[in-house]
Amino acid sequence: xxxxxxxxxxxxxxxxxxxxxxxxxxxxxxxxxxxxxxxxxxxxxxxxxxxxxxxxxxxxxxxxxxxxxxxxxxxxxxxxxxxxxxxxxxxxxxxxxxxxxxxxxxxxxxxxxxxxxxxxxxxxxxxxxxxxxxxxxxxxxxxxxxxxxxxxxxxxxxxxxxxxxxxxxxxxxxxxxxxxxxxxxxxxxxxxxxxxxxxxxxxxxxxxxxxxxxxxxxxxxxxxxxxxxxxxxxxxxxxxxxxxxxxxxxxxxxxxxxxxxxxxxxxxxxxxxxxxxxxxxxxxxxxxxxxxxxxxxxxxxxxxxxxxxxxxxxxxxxxxxxxxxxxxxxxxxxxxxxxxxxxxxxxxxxxxxxxxxxxxxxxxxxxxxxxxxxxxxxxxxxxxxxxxxxxxxxxxxxxxxxxxxxxxxxxxxxxxxxxxxxxxxxxxxxxxxxxxxxxxxxxxxxxxxxxxxxxxxxxxxxxxxxxxxxxxxxxxxxxxxxxxxxxxxxxxxxxxxxxxxx
Amino acid sequence: xxxxxxxxxxxxxxxxxxxxxxxxxxxxxxxxxxxxxxxxxxxxxxxxxxxxxxxxxxxxxxxxxxxxxxxxxxxxxxxxxxxxxxxxxxxxxxxxxxxxxxxxxxxxxxxxxxxxxxxxxxxxxxxxxxxxxxxxxxxxxxxxxxxxxxxxxxxxxxxxxxxxxxxxxxxxxxxxxxxxxxxxxxxxxxxxxxxxxxxxxxxxxxxxxxxxxxxxxxxxxxxxxxxxxxxxxxxxxxxxxxxxxxxxxxxxxxxxxxxxxxxxxxxxxxxxxxxxxxxxxxxxxxxxxxxxxxxxxxxxxxxxxxxx
Ligand SMILES: Nc1ncnc2c1ncn2[C@@H]1O[C@H](COP(=O)(O)OP(=O)(O)OP(=O)(O)O)[C@@H](O)[C@H]1O
Ligand SMILES: [Mg+2]
Numbered sequence: 001x002x003x004x005x006x007x008x009x010x011x012x013x014x015x016x017x018x019x020x021x022x023x024x025x026x027x028x029x030x031x032x033x034x035x036x037x038x039x040x041x042x043x044x045x046x047x048x049x050x051x052x053x054x055x056x057x058x059x060x061x062x063x064x065x066x067x068x069x070x071x072x073x074x075x076x077x078x079x080x081x082x083x084x085x086x087x088x089x090x091x092x093x094x095x096x097x098x099x100x101x102x103x104x105x106x107x108x109x110x111x112x113x114x115x116x117x118x119x120x121x122x123x124x125x126x127x128x129x130x131x132x133x134x135x136x137x138x139x140x141x142x143x144x145x146x147x148x149x150x151x152x153x154x155x156x157x158x159x160x161x162x163x164x165x166x167x168x169x170x171x172x173x174x175x176x177x178x179x180x181x182x183x184x185x186x187x188x189x190x191x192x193x194x195x196x197x198x199x200x201x202x203x204x205x206x207x208x209x210x211x212x213x214x215x216x217x218x219x220x221x222x223x224x225x226x227x228x229x230x231x232x233x234x235x236x237x238x239x240x241x242x243x244x245x246x247x248x249x250x251x252x253x254x255x256x257x258x259x260x261x262x263x264x265x266x267x268x269x270x271x272x273x274x275x276x277x278x279x280x281x282x283x284x285x286x287x288x289x290x291x292x293x294x295x296x297x298x299x300x301x302x303x304x305x306x307x308x309x310x311x312x313x314x315x316x317x318x319x320x321x322x323x324x325x326x327x328x329x330x331x332x333x334x335x336x337x338x339x340x341x342x343x344x345x346x347x348x349x350x351x352x353x354x355x356x357x358x359x360x361x362x363x364x365x366x367x368x369x370x371x372x373x374x375x376x377x378x379x380x381x382x383x384x385x386x387x388x389x390x391x392x393x394x395x396x397x398x399x400x401x402x403x404x405x406x407x408x409x410x411x412x413x414x415x416x417x418x419x420x421x422x423x424x425x426x427x428x429x430x431x432x433x434x435x436x437x438x439x440x441x442x443x444x445x446x447x448x449x450x451x452x453x454x455x456x457x458x459x460x461x462x463x464x465x466x467x468x469x470x471x472x473x474x475x476x477x478x479x480x481x482x483x484x485x486x487x488x489x490x491x492x493x494x495x496x497x498x499x500x501x502x
Numbered sequence: 503x504x505x506x507x508x509x510x511x512x513x514x515x516x517x518x519x520x521x522x523x524x525x526x527x528x529x530x531x532x533x534x535x536x537x538x539x540x541x542x543x544x545x546x547x548x549x550x551x552x553x554x555x556x557x558x559x560x561x562x563x564x565x566x567x568x569x570x571x572x573x574x575x576x577x578x579x580x581x582x583x584x585x586x587x588x589x590x591x592x593x594x595x596x597x598x599x600x601x602x603x604x605x606x607x608x609x610x611x612x613x614x615x616x617x618x619x620x621x622x623x624x625x626x627x628x629x630x631x632x633x634x635x636x637x638x639x640x641x642x643x644x645x646x647x648x649x650x651x652x653x654x655x656x657x658x659x660x661x662x663x664x665x666x667x668x669x670x671x672x673x674x675x676x677x678x679x680x681x682x683x684x685x686x687x688x689x690x691x692x693x694x695x696x697x698x699x700x701x702x703x704x705x706x707x708x709x710x711x712x713x714x715x716x717x718x719x720x721x722x723x724x725x726x727x728x729x730x731x732x733x734x735x736x737x738x739x740x741x742x743x744x745x746x747x748x749x750x751x752x753x754x755x756x757x758x759x760x761x762x763x764x765x766x767x768x769x770x771x772x773x774x775x776x777x778x779x780x781x782x783x784x785x786x787x788x789x790x791x792x793x794x795x796x797x798x799x800x801x802x803x804x805x806x807x808x809x810x
Contacts, residue, residue, distance in 0.1 A: 055687075076689025091684040093677045094804060100673055105688050109670045 004194040005066045005082060005161050006031040007052075012061030014047055016402070019394040021047045022058070025220045027213050029162070031066075034188050034195040036205045036226070039215035040238055040434045041406025042392035045198045048215070049164050052196075053078045053085050065162075084160025086151045086168050094140035098133055098150050105158050125157055130183055144295060145176045152180065165197045169204060170432045181208045200434045202231045214238055239436050251450045255470070256285030258320075259454035260423050265314035267301050275301035276312065277478040283423070283454040288445065290469030291458040294498050298478035299458045300340065303427045306456075307337050307345070318423055331364070333423060336416035336453075340427040343408045349401030353393050354382035356400045357415045381418075389414035390440065406433045410441070417444055424448050427458040442468060462494065476500045512641060512768050519645030520760020521753045522652055523718045527552065527710035527727075528752035529655040531734035533662055534706025536745055538584075539738055540666065541699035542679035542692065542805030543591060546602025548707040549731025550609020551583045555711025557617040560722040564625035572625070573651070573712045580708020581701040583609055588700035592693045598807055606731070620722045628717045649717050651709070655749075662745040675699055679803035692805075707731060733785055740788045742801040758784050 007029040014022040022044045029035045039045045051058040054072035063070050065081055072078045078085075092101045103118045122135060131149045139147060148168060155163055163184065169177035185208045187193040199205060205212060205226060213223035214237040222237040260283040269275035276298050283289045293299055304310035308325025316323045318333045329335070339345035347356050358378045361367050367377045382396040389410045393403055400408060413429065426445060430438040445468060449455050459465050465472050472489055474482035474497040482497035484490070531548050538545050545551075555576035563572030587605055591598045631653075634646030666672035677685040678692040685692055710730070715722045737755060741747035762777035 053687075074689065075687045079689060085687075087683075087687070089683075091681065091687050093681045093684050095680045095801075096673070096676060104670075104673050104677060108674065108690070111671075112669050113673070115668070 003161070004032040004188065004191050006194065007083075007162055007196075008064040008067075009048070009052065010062050010064065012048065012051055012058045014044075014051055014056055014058050017394065020218050022051070022215075022218045025061070025215065025218070027220065027223075029194050029196055030211070031194055032188050032191045033210040034185060034197060034208055036209035036212040037196060037198045037215065038200075038205065038212055038234060038238055040392075041410075041432075041437055042217075042404040043215040043238075044218040045215055046166055046404065047218075049085060049166060049196065049198065052164065053083065079158060079160070082159065082161040083164065084155035084158055084162070085164040085166065086148070086155060087166055090139075090147050090151065092139045092147060092150060092154070095138055097138055098135040098142075098153075101139060101150070102135075102154050102157050105154055122157070126153070129153060129156070130179070145172050148172055148176075149180065152184075161192070162194045162196070165195065167198055167200065167432055169199065169201065177204065178207075184208070200432070200438075202234065202435070205234070206231070216240055235435065238434065250446050253286050253450070255287040256452065258282045258284050259318060260425075260456060261315075261317045263315045265302075265305060265312050265316060267305050267310050267312040269301060275310075275478055276305065278314070279475075279478070279480055281456075281473060281480055283456050285422075285452050285454050286449060287470040288449050288455040288457055288468050290465035290472045291456065291475050292462055292465050292472055292494055292498060293460070293475035295460050297476050299427065299460075299475055301478070302475070303337075303339050303425060303458055306425050307339055309345070331360075334420045336419075336421045336424045338409075338413055338416055338424075338426040338429050340431065342412040343401060343405075346412045347400050347408065350399050352397045353386070353391070353400050353403065353411055354379055354396035357382045357385050357396075357411060357418075360415055360419065385411070385414040385418055389444075390437075406437050409433060410437065413441060413444060417448060421448050421451070421453045424453050424455045425458075426455070428460060429457070430461075430464065462491065462498075466491070474498055510768065513764050515641060515645050516764030516767050517757050517760050520764060521757035522648055523756070524759040525752040525756025526649065526652045526655055526713045526718075527730045528734050528737060528755050529659070529749060530651070530710030530713065531707045531731055532737045532741065532748040532752060533655065533658055533745055534703035534710075535735055535738045536741070536743055536748055537662065537666075537675065537706075538696075538699050538703035539806060540679045540743055540803055541675045541696045542682060542803050543588070543598050543696045543700055544602065544735070544806060545584065545587050545605075545700055545703055546599055546732070546735060547583065547587055547605030547609060548602075548703065548735060549727065549729065550606040550613075551580045551704050551707040552609075552711035552714070552731040553613040553727050554583060554609045555580045555708030556715035556726050557613040557620065557711075557722055559708070559712030560625050560715035561617070561620050563627075563716055564620060564623055567626055569626050569628045569716045572716055573628070573709055576708040576712035577705040578708070580704040580706070580711070582704070583708075584701040584704020585697065587704070588693075588697040591700075592697070614724050617722055617724070621724075624721065625716070627720050628713070630717070649713065651713050651717070655752075659745045659749040666745070676803070679805050682805050707734075710734075729782070733781060736785050736789060739802075743803060744801065755781050755784060 009025065009027040012022055012025045013020065025048060037045050047056065050056045052063060054074045054077050063072060070081055072081065099119060099122060102122060103113060131153060133146055133150050133153060172180065181204060184193065184195055188195050197209065209226050211223065211225055212229065212234065214221050214234065216238060262279050262281050265276055265279040267276040279302060281289065291299060301310055305312045305316065318335060323329055343349060358367055358381060362373050362378065367374055367381060379396060386393060386396060391410045391414065392407050400411060403411065429445065430441050433441065445455060445457065457465065457469060466489060470486050472484050472494065473480045474494055476497060477500065484494065531552060535545065535548060558579040559572035559576030562575035563569040583605060587601055590596055590601045628649055628651065630647040630649045632643065632647050634643035637643060666676060674690055674695055678690060678695045682692040714726050733755060737751045738748065741751045758780040761780050762774050765777055766774055
């Protein structure tokens with residue numbers, strides 16, 4: 001394991017139909033360095049690295065590995081050239097164990113697999129790594145952090161010398177992220193790896209990267225040594241000279257009447273085990289209640305119950321009336337929901353952006369009239385929301401699944417907040433978003449609160465909760481185990497309760 | 503009839519013997535479909551494949567005089583139909599369920615069309631192994647005549663289960679079926695793997711069909727299959743995509759299918775048609791039990807269009 005390669009990307013252009021996702025992008029990775037790729041949501045970062053990996057075929061441009069031109073027709077070619085990638089979403093096969101996944105990654109041998117030999121090989125390799133992962137459990141049963149570690153281990157096990165990471169830390173806790181990036185950093189310093197990392201976190205760029213390249217709307221707009229750039233400079237490169245929007249500050253206000261109340265709510269998870277074990281909580285008008293917790297402690301089930309996606313026992317009331325998340329109740333109570341993974345939970349991927357944006361309102365004036373849907377009104381509504389919420393898309397007729405992750409998020413938030421809102425439930429609303437989008441969306445949430453909405457904000461990001469919430473509840477083992485006011489909130493005790501140690 | 507010799511014992515004996523006989527086509531179709539579905543495709547056209555297999559197996563046995571050549575021909579015809587399914591599904595924006603239904607109708611229609619000359623003549627049937635030689639009760643002897651294909655099927659179940667866990671091919675099939683993106687990232691081609699997996703499913707269904715025409719009931723007619731091909735697909739879900747469970751489920755369905763005739767053989771003919779409906783009722787009950795809104799189907803391949 002030595003000799004990290006250098007990679008040069010020269011003049012890459014990639015079009016989807018008429019839309020140029022990348023135009024003439026060049027980039028140079030020096031051997032043994034960590035290079036960060038920055039850019040707003042939809043800037044083309046994932047598209048660029050997918051072109052390097054052979055997932056997409058660039059319309060123009062070439063790749064030089066250690067000065068020699070290489071042709072990458074598919075991911076297998078890339079792997080053979082020693083280029084490995086950890087994708088934005090997980091790519092381990094969920095029903096298989098880590099041992100099975102990694103063994104299959106080594107290459108195809110049709111016949112019998114000698115598990116004894118493979119196991120010995122893998123354990124010997126893992127002994128040289130600072131991470132521990134359970135290799136005999138199906139990947140689907142692993143926590144997000146474990147999966148991400150396994151993804152990276154997989155690439156190292158396949159002897160990648162050039163490692164590409166697409167937002168590898170968004171699913172990790174800050175400690176896990178530091179540990180992982182630290183390892184990669186040290187392998188690069190030792191000359192074993194060259195790394196290209198996509199991230200939205202300036203902190204990680206400053207701490208772990210040597211150089212950066214910034215993309216804006218598919219063009220390379222700048223870059224250089226990290227030591228010679230400041231955060232404001234990088235931010236300005238990312239968003240350009242556009243005026244930053246003003247965001248509503250939080251108004252001091254007394255919370256009003258109770259809008260959302262849960263009493264003794266219980267629910268089962270997909271495997272039939274208990275997910276919620278008697279949740280009691282109330283949210284009043286004009287307050288943001290934050291739910292903190294390590295992922296997998298029932299937050300997903302809680303949001304699914306509120307969205308009508310999961311059967312439950314116990315009472316859920318909105319505005320004092322029982323709430324079953326029927327279409328009629330949602331409309332009557334002005335209930336809005338931004339679930340996690342909105343592409344899966346709140347969109348129909350193959351339908352257009354415009355149609356997806358009309359899911360709440362297609363049967364009501366002005367879009368719906370009788371049994372008809374007025375296409376004109378639907379399109380106006382969509383264009384208006386795309387404009388207001390700054391959704392970057394090739395057009396309102398594009399299937400929503402072609403949008404970048406961040407833009408799906410904005411599209412759904414736009415739909416949910418477009419009417420009057422009395423109750424708003426958000427789950428990890430800024431997951432994977434760039435800094436300006438984070439500010440935008442946080443601004444929208446605070447504005448909804450200022451207008452008198454009752455907001456339930458479920459988040460794995462404690463900083464986000466400490467910044468936005470009026471009250472913070474900690475969820476652990478499917479129940480609320482701790483409550484604190486904004487003024488008296490203290491990281492230490494919240495952390496202890498999150499870990500279930502108090 | 504010699505029913506008196508055994509009395510009521512005739513019922514479990516007949517059900518058991520029927521289970522073995524009736525289950526064989528279920529077993530073959532479902533084992534093949536397990537492989538197809540594990541690769542992330544569902545082939546609903548297996549009923550058509552089964553009937554085509556029955557017809558072509560019978561025809562080849564009739565012309566060549568060798569029932570085993572018939573079985574082979576049935577398998578080959580089945581894999582061609584599987585390749586057709588997979589080929590059409592490889593085209594962009596094609597839904598495998600719709601293609602399956604079209605091929606179901608195509609296969610049965612084609613078999614009826616090509617099979618008319620073979621309704622009357624008798625083709626040589628598959629031999630069976632007389633495991634009841636030790637007894638002189640004729641019913642026991644009859645019940646314990648077991649076809650070789652049954653043993654092949656029984657052996658295939660653990661073999662497939664083993665291969666899906668312990669061979670490169672098996673793991674590759676599971677990969678493309680559970681996460682095609684991941685498989686692609688590793689350099690495996692989901693479409694190619696699915697093509698072979700669907701061909702295999704077709705082969706097994708064809709062989710299952712030849713059992714119908716060449717052993718039990720043992721002749722070719724249009725009413726030969728009573729939906730075994732479709733039930734076997736449901737059975738795969740019930741069996742949670744596990745070959746060994748397919749074996750048990752096939753025996754269960756086979757036993758249910760033999761219930762009507764068994765009761766009739768001891769003189770209970772009331773409700774004959776009701777008992778004959780047992781496998782279908784069983785299918786419905788199982789589907790209702792297996793599908794709960796609260797749980798995802800454990801063991802379902804992630805890429806399967808019905809569970810996605
Ligand atoms: N398969 C596709 N078809 C059409 N358009 C696409 C496709 N993939 C990406 N795009 C478009 O290309 C642009 C760049 O997308 P990309 O996923 O590269 O963004 P990104 O920089 O990775 O954003 P994020 O930070 O949100 O992940 C987006 O506007 C997206 O809508
Ligand atoms: Mg991306």
